Amino acid sequence: MTITITAFERSPDGGQGLARDTRVRWALEEVGQPYEVRLVSFTAMKEPAHLALHPFGQIPTFEEGDLALFETGAIVFHIAQRHAGLLPDDANARARAITWMFAALSTVEPPILELGSARFLESDKSWSAQRMPLVKDRVRDRLTQLSARLGDADWLDGPFSAGDLMMVSVLLRLKASGLLDEYPNLSAYVARGEARPAYKRAFEAQLAVNKPPAG
Amino acid sequence: MTITITAFERSPDGGQGLARDTRVRWALEEVGQPYEVRLVSFTAMKEPAHLALHPFGQIPTFEEGDLALFETGAIVFHIAQRHAGLLPDDANARARAITWMFAALSTVEPPILELGSARFLESDKSWSAQRMPLVKDRVRDRLTQLSARLGDADWLDGPFSAGDLMMVSVLLRLKASGLLDEYPNLSAYVARGEARPAYKRAFEAQLAVNKPPAG
Structure with missing residues (x-):
């Protein structure tokens, strides 16, 4: 059965890999599953056909046979459960890897x-400059921990897992802010993620969509 | 094996049930698993012993035999996977219920x-009053969808699931804001959640910890 995901026709980040389809592409590359992409x-994205797939009018979505999913975390988890390579076999280690997926999305990313x-x-x-240090400190609290x-x-937690895939993806959003540079071990962690061949393939694939035409 | 969770010694909400241990208590009540509570x-919460269990220094945590988990979403998911009552048997319906868990935590709650x-x-x-309408509108965007x-x-999506447990729990945080009242079907949805006997038991159990002593 063919896997089809959705991605932005033009990503707001211009191809930096921060749109959430990159997370799903990365997971599919890690487990070696081919996929097709439908650009939206x-x-x-706000029209009935896409809202039927994704009630919040976002990307990515995931379709395979008669299964349709939305929500990046759920899609990555689904891929990790169905194919070897992203979750440990041992039940306890698996539960802990899943814990890191949730921690990335609901504790670190907000x-x-x-x-x-x-x-x-x-x-x-008017409040932008004055408020910014406060917002940054909330991010620092999490990064310090x-x-x-x-x-x-x-x-x-042991070998690379879907938990790391999600945490690295969340931290990548901080690159432009400079906050990650304050934590050398987290910078190195993110760099290890980016160096994985599966990540590179995912990044190149999303870039190909967003690259301005040559010439 | 005994299940032990952690909860606030004194919840910041004074027993309104908004602390995240209520979500875990609710899940355990739905599947009929007894549990013990260690108050922190x-x-x-910020000391090494608890940080070893929960790297972000929060509650709840979950311990059963040699398994230790943190992160509410992961704990509820673990309970739902191990015991009948919170996830459908059909694989596709199950994946969709898990999708709603992630949607609650990473799209609606932020x-x-x-x-x-x-x-x-x-x-x-200084910016509080001026900024508030903007923040509320971001919540409304999600509630409308x-x-x-x-x-x-x-x-x-079909019968009550862990996805509903998580979504109702997230929406309960809006009660005091009045925002929920703008969406009658969501208010009724939350009320259906609160009316479940398992929720009531969970709520009473957390209230018993936080109730000021009588007399």
């Missing part, structure tokens, strides 16, 4: 999303 | 957390 415009809102949606507001837990390990 | 003070930060951490700031998807169904 900003207009089409303050990073808030920083994104402050930078991109509130930069023209994550850095302490990671220590000098390569990955969060 | 704010000081102890703007609600941001509203919480605005109300409780920034209420004394969720309300459209739910329609007049009882639950998000």
Whole structure:
């Protein structure tokens, strides 16, 4: 059965790999599953056909036979459960890897999303400059804790897992802010993720969609 | 094997059931698993013994035999996978229920957390009143989409699942804001969750910890 995912017709980040389809592409590359991509415009994302697939009008979605999923975390988890390579076999280790997926999305990413809102949606507001340090400190609180837990390990809990895939993807959003540079072990952790061949293939594939035509 | 979870010694909400141990208690009540609770003070939460269990120094945690987990979503998912009652048997329906768990935590809850930060951490700031409508509108964006998807169904996708448990828990955080009242079908959805005997038992159990002593 063919796997089809959706991605932005034109990603707001111009191909930096921060759109969430990169996370799903990365997971599919790690487990060696081919996939097709259907590109969706900003207009089409808010229309009934796409809303039927994704109630929040976002990308990515995932279709395989009669299964249709939305929500990046759920899609990556589904891929990790169906194919070897992203979750350990041992039941306890598997539960811990899944824990890191949830931690990335519901504990580490929310303050990073808030920083994104402050930078991109509130930069023209009167409070923007004064409020920014406060927002950054909320991100630092999480990074300090994550850095302490990671220590000098390569990955969060044993071998690379879907938990690391998600955590690295979340941290990549901080690159432009410079915050990651304050935590050398987290910077190195993200670099290890980016160096994986599967990540590189995923990154190139999303870039090919967003690269301005040559010439 | 005994299941032990952690909860606040004194919840910041004074027993309104918004602390995240209520979500785990609810899941355990739905599947009929007894559990013990270890209460943790704010000081102890930031000390090495608790940080070893929970790298972000929060509650709840989950211990059973030699398995230790943190992160509410992961704990509820673990309970739902191990015991009947919170996830459908059919593989596709199961993947969709898991999708709603992730949607609750990583799409619907982040703007609600941001509203919480605005109300409780920034209420004394010069920008507070001016910024609030903007923060509330971000929550409304999500509620409008969720309300459209739910329609007049009882639950998000077929019978009650861990996805509904998580979504209702996330929406409960909006009660004091009045925002939920703008969406009658979502208010009714939350009320259906609260009316479940398992929720009531979970709520009473957390209230018993936080109730001021009588007399």
